[in-house]
Amino acid sequence: MIKSRENILNTDKFFTFESFGVVIRIGATISKHSEKFKQMLKLALPENFKLVDNQISAEHTFFIEYTSAKILKMFQNGEYIKEADSELRFFNYLESVVRLTVGEHAKAKLFLHAGVVAINGRALIIPAKSFRGKTTLVKELVLRGAVYYSDEYAILDENGLVYPFPKTLSVRGITDEYQQLEVSVESLGGKAGSGPCPVGMVLITEYSADAVWQPQRLSAGAGIMEIIPHTLAIRKQTKFALQVLKNLASRAIICKSSRGEACDFAEKIIEFFEENA
Amino acid sequence: MNKTQIPMARKDGLVVQEMPDELLVYDLDTNKAHCLNQTALNVWKACDGKNNIADLARMYGSGNEDLIWLAIDQLNENDLLEKESELDFNGRTRRDLIKKVGFASVIALPVVASLTAPSSILAVGSCACTANSDCVAGTPNANAGCPTGSCGATACVA
Numbered sequence: 001m002i003k004s005r006e007n008i009l010n011t012d013k014f015f016t017f018e019s020f021g022v023v024i025r026i027g028a029t030i031s032k033h034s035e036k037f038k039q040m041l042k043l044a045l046p047e048n049f050k051l052v053d054n055q056i057s058a059e060h061t062f063f064i065e066y067t068s069a070k071i072l073k074m075f076q077n078g079e080y081i082k083e084a085d086s087e088l089r090f091f092n093y094l095e096s097v098v099r100l101t102v103g104e105h106a107k108a109k110l111f112l113h114a115g116v117v118a119i120n121g122r123a124l125i126i127p128a129k130s131f132r133g134k135t136t137l138v139k140e141l142v143l144r145g146a147v148y149y150s151d152e153y154a155i156l157d158e159n160g161l162v163y164p165f166p167k168t169l170s171v172r173g174i175t176d177e178y179q180q181l182e183v184s185v186e187s188l189g190g191k192a193g194s195g196p197c198p199v200g201m202v203l204i205t206e207y208s209a210d211a212v213w214q215p216q217r218l219s220a221g222a223g224i225m226e227i228i229p230h231t232l233a234i235r236k237q238t239k240f241a242l243q244v245l246k247n248l249a250s251r252a253i254i255c256k257s258s259r260g261e262a263c264d265f266a267e268k269i270i271e272f273f274e275e276n277a
Numbered sequence: 278m279n280k281t282q283i284p285m286a287r288k289d290g291l292v293v294q295e296m297p298d299e300l301l302v303y304d305l306d307t308n309k310a311h312c313l314n315q316t317a318l319n320v321w322k323a324c325d326g327k328n329n330i331a332d333l334a335r336m337y338g339s340g341n342e343d344l345i346w347l348a349i350d351q352l353n354e355n356d357l358l359e360k361e362s363e364l365d366f367n368g369r370t371r372r373d374l375i376k377k378v379g380f381a382s383v384i385a386l387p388v389v390a391s392l393t394a395p396s397s398i399l400a401v402g403s404c405a406c407t408a409n410s411d412c413v414a415g416t417p418n419a420n421a422g423c424p425t426g427s428c429g430a431t432a433c434v435a
Contacts, residue, residue, distance in 0.1 A: 221299030221312040225390055228310050234394045238303050242294040249296070 021107025025058035103232035116149035122200030127230035140266035142190035160247035200277030223254025279365035317387035320348035348387035
């Protein structure tokens with residue numbers, strides 16, 4: 001079991017990368033695990049994964065231990081986090097934790113857990129937790145002509161502009177209800193955004209079987225209170241996060257409504273955005 | 278006696294973001310975010326360690342002392358004062374006070390909306406279940422980080 005940064009440095013089965021200004025070192029007892037995870041991160045942090053010299057000091061370290069009992073164990077900064085006997089779930093979980101670490105500590109960017117599309121050159125941000133139909137709604141909006149920015153994170157700069165996070169869409173329901181498949185936006189006939197975009201609207205919405213689409217505009221403060229639970233850096237970089245959210249709220253409207261099935265409501269959302277944002 | 282209390286707005290351990298007509302306050306000790314409406318923020322700002330309750334009430338004209346008590350009550354409850362003030366509802370319940378002030382005053386009732394910021398693990402994009410035994414269809418899952426508390430065949434679902 002390797003617990004310290006020094007020990008990680010003693011192995012050749014590690015790599016160091018930088019993403020959004022955060023330097024992270026990944027190590028493993030087996031080189032194929034570190035190599036596999038490197039390839040996963042290249043896709044998981046699109047256009048923002050840069051390998052750097054292993055001598056550079058890392059702010060965060062992760063270690064993948066493979067035990068003689070064929071169990072994978074995960075360590076973050078020397079602390080045990082989790083173990084698994086399923087390689088797929090282990091690496092998916094580790095990928096999420098590493099992405100969260102990047103999102104929480106990103107320099108000069110604020111990550112919201114949200115889907116993002118652009119309509120007529122202005123962004124629509126839909127904050128939501130996992131398993132709340134975020135990707136499905138983004139997919140339906142893209143199928144109706146919206147430009148794809150992200151199905152996972154809205155990345156904002158200090159002025160409240162949103163940047164693309166153009167990973168593949170993680171779509172469930174293709175093979176079965178739970179299996180998640182990675183699908184490119186182009187394969188859906190959609191188009192990915194390429195540059196920073198001003199935000200027109202933040203829409204707080206969740207699926208409800210008996211939903212009635214009745215969007216209400218929130219005050220800036222009430223809107224930010226709705227966004228805070230989806231703000232990754234709110235605990236780690238509170239002052240910066242609140243400043244960015246204030247700038248966002250001063251330039252975009254924040255609305256809230258429950259919604260029904262994404263395929264039925266996507267058109268209404270686009271119409272509402274075009275009329276109000 | 279209660280009217281002579283001098284409430285003092287808490288300063289330490291807070292990040293404050295001013296908004297038009299509202300104030301966001303983040304408590305670094307508890308990771309709670311508060312949104313104060315105009316009335317609550319005016320009272321909070323006036324709690325400068327010099328004004329007593331009677332002074333604060335005078336800011337809103339006669340008959341508005343109850344409004345101040347309601348604001349102080351909420352500021353107390355959300356730990357936004359240096360020292361908890363002793364409330365004086367004059368034998369009435371909070372609900373009585375809200376009714377009375379709501380009918381009589383043209384000023385909005387003081388409101389402090391609050392929430393606790395989630396720890397990052399709650400935002401993890403995939404289920405915290407990492408072993409087959411963790412994830413059993415249709416049963417509650419007690420794993421920390423499980424976004425929904427309910428497992429499907431291979432993932433937590435709503």
